[in-house]
Amino acid sequence: MAASKSDYERICRESCSNRRARCWLTTTPKEKQRLMSNQQFAVAIRTRLNLMPFANMPKGCICKNAAKLDDLSRPSHPHCCTKTKGPGVTTRHNTITQTLASLVRAAGLTPAVELRELPTADSSEKSKEPSRRPDIMIWSAAETLLVDVTVLHPLARSHMRTGIVPAMAARAKKKRDRYAELAKCYSGRVVPFVLDALVC
Numbered sequence: 001m002a003a004s005k006s007d008y009e010r011i012c013r014e015s016c017s018n019r020r021a022r023c024w025l026t027t028t029p030k031e032k033q034r035l036m037s038n039q040q041f042a043v044a045i046r047t048r049l050n051l052m053p054f055a056n057m058p059k060g061c062i063c064k065n066a067a068k069l070d071d072l073s074r075p076s077h078p079h080c081c082t083k084t085k086g087p088g089v090t091t092r093h094n095t096i097t098q099t100l101a102s103l104v105r106a107a108g109l110t111p112a113v114e115l116r117e118l119p120t121a122d123s124s125e126k127s128k129e130p131s132r133r134p135d136i137m138i139w140s141a142a143e144t145l146l147v148d149v150t151v152l153h154p155l156a157r158s159h160m161r162t163g164i165v166p167a168m169a170a171r172a173k174k175k176r177d178r179y180a181e182l183a184k185c186y187s188g189r190v191v192p193f194v195l196d197a198l199v200c
């Protein structure tokens with residue numbers, strides 16, 4: 001059964017009422033990592049209000065699920081469409097990863113972003129599972145952190161069924177399980193960085 005407009009509004013309200021959802025609106029832009037251009041700010045506000053990301057977007061989608069798109073009809077669809085979201089999702093993921101890494105640098109640590117090959121305890125060996133690489137490795141005197149970024153959209157059909165909070169918890173667990181072996185190699189800790197797309 002298709003979700004009603006009130007379902008969308010309820011879910012948007014739930015996401016936006018999270019106590020951390022307004023942090024980006026109240027953070028003083030003292031460093032360049034915290035600055036937003038006018039266009040970025042406009043897209044973020046439109047997303048928060050569940051409007052189309054841009055006012056001049058196409059009024060339909062190539063998939064069979066959304067022949068009509070506008071601010072009143074499935075405005076979140078461009079964020080969730082399995083046919084068209086690929087490049088945008090990759091750009092969003094990479095932007096968040098790079099911003100997070102720059103904040104880690106600002107904190108005086110050295111992040112390694114998307115290492116092609118991870119060193120092992122025995123440097124003559126290669127990692128047994130090169131595809132299992134977290135987005136960021138942070139080595140410090142205190143501990144090693146394996147950080148992996150995920151963004152979930154609460155209006156995606158699969159997350160509407162479960163609710164965004166359980167979906168985020170499940171994704172965080174999946175990340176911890178995925179990198180558990182690797183974390184053990186480095187005596188490190190997996191830090192899933194899971195965000196709600198409506199409010200991040």
Ligand SMILES: [Zn+2]
Pocket residue numbers: 061062063064065066077081082083084
């Ligand atoms: Zn679509």
